[in-house]
Amino acid sequence: MTHVFDGHNDTLTNLFIPELAKGRTFFEQSSLGHIDLPRARQSGFNGGFFAIFTRPPANSPEADPMYGITFTDNGYILSERSPLDPLYVQRFTDDVIDFAHRLEAGSNGQVKIIRDYDELEYALNQNMLSMVLALEGAEAINADLSNLEYYYHKGVRSIGLVWSRPNAFGYGVPFRFPASPDIGVGLTAAGRNLVKACNQLGILIDLAHLNQQGFRDVAECSTMPLVVTHADVYSICPSTRNLTDAQIDAVAQSGGVIGVNFEAMNTHPHSSIEQNVPLTQITAHIDYIVNRVGIDHVAFGSDFDGADMPDDLNDVRGLPRLLDTLRSGGYDESDLEKIAYKNWLRVIKAAWKSTG
């Protein structure tokens, strides 16, 4: 069985919030949610990017993910989200990071927060579960970047410039279907500075949720491979969250990688919420990227614990079925290893620095 290293999940954030955790812990097998350690062990899941994602305050109307939705004949339009208060995001982010370190400390050596490439290789070889701390939206970072190193030292190794809302650095696409990601302005001056500072420190820049102009700006000013931790193919499912052919080409030209998102709605050609769909609905996106730019630029970006999965996947234990679907589609074992973890490892090795 190949290792699996995945581009995106919301497990850490969900376990931290009692209303979402509903009594789950990381160490006991649950029937709720998608990832815990026992289920990860059964599935071959060795780790990935664990997102720290701040929700709007409970008393805000935007706390309801369906707030401001309009259904159209063939899709939906969500209203633009409001920026979050950076201090509120910092408090939550610090709390989740502390929670992650407690989780690691209480894991009896089974979980490792990964700080450099050598640690990642070591953890994979030792069969430890690797956690990369990843900010989904850069709101916790001060616009003058004065606390960027603080978060680096806390273990953050991936920063998504935006979630689907505007912030001090750029503009995240509102969820819409069918609709182009060409909405809103590009990176701010602070956004460009953040990209350059992350290049220097060795923090991966994640382009998921970013709009088209912002994506172009990162492609122009970043010296690292372009990375999109969780998104799908716009030509198959034309949602604002998905990548156009030009964006897929840009990722490949930079030596980067796209983590294909498993979400039922974001992979379906009509963005249907139907979950009783074959796993070829996901692998079609992988096939498309492979056919367009080759096997080196596609990986997994599940969105486990952050989105509704196709029934056949159900939770992390469905990964072997997804790998079997790829096998049936003609991928050999060396292709599968690239998709399942080696492409992520290559990009991480290029982006991060050694911590000695």
Ligand SMILES: [Zn+2]
């Ligand atoms: Zn996301």
